[in-house]
Amino acid sequence: MSAVQGLAVMVVGLILVFLLAGSVYIVKQWEKVAVIRLGRIIKIVETGLHFKIPLLDSIRRIDTRMQTIDLRGQSAITRDNISVGIDAVVFARIEDAVKLILRVQNYYDAVSKYAQTSIRDIVGRYSLDDLLGSREEISRELKKVVDELAVDWGVDIARAELQDISLPEDMKRAFAVQAEAEREARAVLIKSRAELEASTNLAKAAENMKDGNAMQLRILSTIDDVSKDQSNTIVLALPLETLRAAGIQGIAAMSSIRPKYQQG
Numbered sequence: 001m002s003a004v005q006g007l008a009v010m011v012v013g014l015i016l017v018f019l020l021a022g023s024v025y026i027v028k029q030w031e032k033v034a035v036i037r038l039g040r041i042i043k044i045v046e047t048g049l050h051f052k053i054p055l056l057d058s059i060r061r062i063d064t065r066m067q068t069i070d071l072r073g074q075s076a077i078t079r080d081n082i083s084v085g086i087d088a089v090v091f092a093r094i095e096d097a098v099k100l101i102l103r104v105q106n107y108y109d110a111v112s113k114y115a116q117t118s119i120r121d122i123v124g125r126y127s128l129d130d131l132l133g134s135r136e137e138i139s140r141e142l143k144k145v146v147d148e149l150a151v152d153w154g155v156d157i158a159r160a161e162l163q164d165i166s167l168p169e170d171m172k173r174a175f176a177v178q179a180e181a182e183r184e185a186r187a188v189l190i191k192s193r194a195e196l197e198a199s200t201n202l203a204k205a206a207e208n209m210k211d212g213n214a215m216q217l218r219i220l221s222t223i224d225d226v227s228k229d230q231s232n233t234i235v236l237a238l239p240l241e242t243l244r245a246a247g248i249q250g251i252a253a254m255s256s257i258r259p260k261y262q263q264g
Contacts (some may be wrong), residue, residue: 003085020054021053022054022115023051023053023054024050024051025049025050025051025052025059025163026046026048026049027045027046027047027048027050027061029047030063030203031046031047031061031062031063031064032044032045032046032061032062032064032094032097032235033045033046033050033059033060033062034059034062034097034098034101035050035052035057035058035059036058036059037053037056037057037062038056041098041101042057042104044097044098048111049170051064052102060090060101062094062100062101063094063247064093065093065109066091066092066093066158067091067092067093068089068090068091069089069090069091069092069096069108069111069112069115069120070089070256071087071088071089071090071112071115071116072087073085073087074086074087074088074116074120075120076119076123076124077120077123077124078123078124078126078128078131079124079125079126081129082128082167082168083168084123084128084165084166084167085157085164085165085166085257086119086123086162086165086166087162087163087164087165087166088115088119088139088142088160088161088162088163089159089160089161089163090111090112090115090143090146090159090160090215091144091157091158091159091160092107092111092150092155092156092157092158093155093156093158094107094154094155095104095154095155095157096154097153097154098154098239099152099153100153100155103152103153103154104153106176107150107153107154107155110153111146111150111153111155111157113148114146115142115146115160116154118142118145118146119142121145121159121202122138122141122142122145123138126138126223128167131165132165135162135165138162139160139161139162142160142162143157143159143160146160158236168232193197
C-alpha cells in the first residue's frame with residue numbers, strides 16, 4: 001500500500017469516526033428531543049441513549065421543566081382612569097413538543113407579550129378599589145386567558161400571580177389619610193361604647209345605692225381601702241348612721257352630745 005492510499009484510508013476512518021460520534025446523542029431526564037429528518041419531525045424521543053442518521057437527521061431539544069415568565073413594571077389604567085403599575089409572574093411548562101416547534105418560534109417571548117396585553121385588558125375592567133381587593137380573581141382570570149392561547153402552542157400555564165400593585169404617590173398619600181381617618185373613627189366608636197357601658201353600670205350602681213345599708217357598706221369598704229397605707233392621715237366626715245352601723249357608739253355619742261355642750 002502506497003503512502004497516498006494509507007493517508008486516504010486514515011482520512012476515511014476519521015470521517016467515519018466523526019460521523020459515528022455525531023450520530024449518538026443522550027436525552028436528559030427533563031428533556032424531550034424532536035428528531036427532524038429532511039425538514040420533517042419524524043419522532044419525539046425521551047430519556048436515554050439514542051442514534052440518528054448522520055447528515056439526514058437533526059435534533060431539537062425541548063426543556064420540559066417549569067419556566068418562570070417575569071412580568072415586572074407593567075403599566076395599566078383602571079376603569080376610573082387611575083394609572084397603576086403591575087408586577088406579575090406566569091409559570092409555564094411545555095406539554096406538546098411538536099406543537100411548540102411547528103406553531104411558535106419563541107414561546108417564552110410570545111407568552112410574555114400576550115400576558116402583558118391581557119393584564120392591561122383585565123385591569124381596565126376594574127375600578128381601583130375593586131382592583132386592590134380582587135387580586136386572586138384577577139390572577140385566575142389572567143391564567144385562564146393566557147392558557148387559552150398557549151395551549152395551541154403546546155404550552156400549559158400552570159399558574160399566574162399578581163405580585164404587587166403600585167400606586168401613584170398622590171394616591172398613596174390619599175390612602176394613608178383615609179386609613180388614618182378610619183382608625184380614628186374606630187377609636188372614637190370604641191371609646192363611646194366603653195363610656196356608654198360604664199355609664200349604664202354607674203346608673204345601676206346608683207340605683208342600688210339608694211338603699212341606706214348598701215351606701216354604708218360602700219363607705220366602709222372605701223375607708224378600708226384607703227387606710228391600708230399607714231403613712232397617710234385621713235380625716236373623714238361621716239354620717240352618724242354610718243358610725244353606728246360600724247359599731248363606733250362612743251364617737252357617735254360624743255358627736256350627739258357636743259352640740260349641747262357648746263350651747264351650755
